Amino acid sequence: MLLSVLIPTYNYDPSRLVGDLQKQLPADSEIIIGDDCSTEPLPSLPGINIFRPDHNLGRAGIRNALARKAKGEWLLFIDADAQVHRPSFVAAYLDAIASFTSDTEGVCCGGTANLPQCPRPAARLRYEYEVSAERRLTLPFRRRHPYAQFTTFNFLIHRRLFLTVLFDQHISAYGHEDTLFGIELQRRGIPIVHIDNPLVHLGLEDAPLYLSKTETALRTLARLSTEQQQHIRVSALALRLSRLHLLPLLRLLFRAAAPLLRANLLGAHPSLTLFAFYKLGYFARERRPTPTLP
Numbered sequence: 001m002l003l004s005v006l007i008p009t010y011n012y013d014p015s016r017l018v019g020d021l022q023k024q025l026p027a028d029s030e031i032i033i034g035d036d037c038s039t040e041p042l043p044s045l046p047g048i049n050i051f052r053p054d055h056n057l058g059r060a061g062i063r064n065a066l067a068r069k070a071k072g073e074w075l076l077f078i079d080a081d082a083q084v085h086r087p088s089f090v091a092a093y094l095d096a097i098a099s100f101t102s103d104t105e106g107v108c109c110g111g112t113a114n115l116p117q118c119p120r121p122a123a124r125l126r127y128e129y130e131v132s133a134e135r136r137l138t139l140p141f142r143r144r145h146p147y148a149q150f151t152t153f154n155f156l157i158h159r160r161l162f163l164t165v166l167f168d169q170h171i172s173a174y175g176h177e178d179t180l181f182g183i184e185l186q187r188r189g190i191p192i193v194h195i196d197n198p199l200v201h202l203g204l205e206d207a208p209l210y211l212s213k214t215e216t217a218l219r220t221l222a223r224l225s226t227e228q229q230q231h232i233r234v235s236a237l238a239l240r241l242s243r244l245h246l247l248p249l250l251r252l253l254f255r256a257a258a259p260l261l262r263a264n265l266l267g268a269h270p271s272l273t274l275f276a277f278y279k280l281g282y283f284a285r286e287r288r289p290t291p292t293l294p
Helices: 015-022 057-067 090-097 122-138 138-143 161-165 177-187 208-223 233-243 246-263 273-287
Strands: 003-009 027-037 049-051 073-079 107-109 113-114 154-159 197-200
Touching: 003 015, 003 057, 003 090, 003 197, 015 027, 027 057, 027 090, 049 057, 057 073, 057 161, 057 177, 073 090, 073 161, 090 154, 113 122, 122 208, 122 273, 161 177, 208 233, 208 246, 208 273, 233 273, 246 273
Parallel strands: 003 027, 003 073, 027 049, 113 197
Antiparallel strands: 073 154, 107 154
């Protein structure tokens, strides 16, 4: 089998995504959905293999499990909250497969696009952040920084290569499993090819949930090693401030400003500048001198 499309999900119905992909996939392919113990049942999807573990594996674990179940030589990981908007989406990845000369070259990221407008006022913070990121993370920028811009949202990898790397299952909470995967690819000297083949991101949480998930990701980041933290912008800045002995001042400012910052971020007109300061201050508060994750 040439291609396995692997879609991890938790309480998100990927039926439309699956239907759109089926229209483009070649005959020698499969789709496997990894339902990571959702509390809301998925609808039945004819011809689709749905894998349900007996306990929640987390974002890293469910992806590793899906890869082990896949039959395809190539794995196309797609998040469940993605939308296909190009009829050439699968063909572009098949072209990428044809261009690789060995499986050790087989990593390709397609990118992320956003809806043309915010779907509802409560999702304004997440939407504005994603649009800002899309404007900054152009294809030339992703190609200049291939490892830092690796994301699990939409990427292709040779199955044999993936099984030698795997996602780090020390991370069970939300956030940064893709960061560590990109760091490991870089450490091994495995190239990442970035192409213009985005999927649209639909999973825009309302501000309270998004802020909570951001805080979870920052707590995860605070537990990573110092070397790993140097690869992420917010923690790299905090490390520079730490070397200048400015973290105590930052923590003090954050403690005083946090209620006002949250009020803005949860309001109708959230500021991305204040969001950046909130993330920096929250990370500084959570960071410990001796991180616990390898």
